[in-house]
Amino acid sequence: MDHPSLLALFEAYLTAERRASLHTVVAYTTDVTQLIDYLSEQIPEKIATAVTGQDLRGWMMALAKEGLSHRSINRKMAALRAFYAFLATKGLMVERPTDVLKSLKGKKRLPIFFQEKELLAFLDQYLFPVNFPGLRDRLILELLYGTGMRLAELVALCQTDINLENGTVKVLGKRDKARMIPFPKPLIQLITAYIREKEKLDHPPTPQLIVTNTGKPAYPMFIYRVVKKYLAPTIRSSQHSPHIFRHTFATHLLDKGADLQAIKDLLGHASLSATQIYTHNSLTRLKEIFKKAHPRAEES
Known part of the structure; x- marks a missing residue:
């Protein structure tokens, strides 16, 4: 199945089955689209349903080098977990490459308060x-x-x-x-x-x-x-x-x-x-x- 079809099915899954908010649907589909763009540029022989955990780690490292915050990277990990969980439930993948991903820990910000x-x-x-x-x-x-x-x-x-x-x-x-x-x-x-x-x-x-x-x-x-x-x-x-x-x-x-x-x-x-x-x-x-x-x- 080609990438546009996968994205369309994923979007429908988030909306109808997960009942996700419009904000979440847009954010998650955007993140998966960015992964697909990364694969086409860096690993053109790979399609989204054939990636490994190492491939996903490579993308995470690339995002970190670009200066993306740990919160944004963790959000993209959440999108990928939802995407590959969807593929697994539909029988399009046997193993989930996201199982090896671990959320990044960042420095905690002190709460802002009024004097x-x-x-x-x-x-x-x-x-x-x-x-x-x-x-x-x-x-x-x-x-x-x-x-x-x-x-x-x-x-x-x-x-x-x-x-x-x-x-x-x-x-x-x-x-x-x-x-x-x-x-x-x-x-x-x-x-x-x-x-x-x-x-x-x-x-x-x-x-x-x-x-x-x-x-x-x-x-x-x-x-x-x-x-x-x-x-x-x-x-x-x-x-x-x-x-x-x-x-x-x-x-x-x-x-x-x-x-x-x-x-x-x-x-x-x-x-x-x-x-x-x-x-x-x-x-x-x-x-x-x-x-x-x-x-x-x-x-x-």
Whole structure:
């Protein structure tokens, strides 16, 4: 079978059987097309169904020499694994050459977070409009910082998940694992005012807590726009996204002496290793304080 036919079948497989998103379908078919182009240039006698693990490793090495990041290379490996798994299920290959491929490990980047003084000054001093959009936008920012919940968790949050009496919110995290997160007391008044205004909207009610101006459930890009609208002009940071609030929540808790296990539970991490990356930020901050404060810190 020729390469165009294989690609067409693979695309159909991703769409119909894997039910992959359009983004994934485009990315994976592009990656496989790049592999085919590489084979035609470097190993013209080879077709995609006859490659070996060594051939694929050669392509990975070539990509690395070109300066492609380990994340991009790993993404291409994932595309190849899906492609050759597809060929195997269709009986077009017996062995999978991708079995010898191992994902590359790169240097972990420290989480970006907002500085405490800057963020608190903004939240305390910014004059949000005293109407439904203003209350909602402020609630989005306060919930993200006050609970550390994920973007998807905020979008899916229902009004019934909020317990105003004991100041907690029930969040449904990854793998449908529920957890309870306490939230700051000032949020009780804000949530109450927001719900009051939300009920005045002339639109069919929805169970989701956060809704748009037209009363429809909020979606990820909507939350992104709200965060960027308020923080990009006011808070110094290389990024202004909802997820930065999650990093900020964890870092600020750790800076104040919170137990790492407790932070893990609040974030909904499956293991403590995922939470430990925040200790690097706190250690960096402590080193800076030490250099400024200790009399012998600058001695050679």
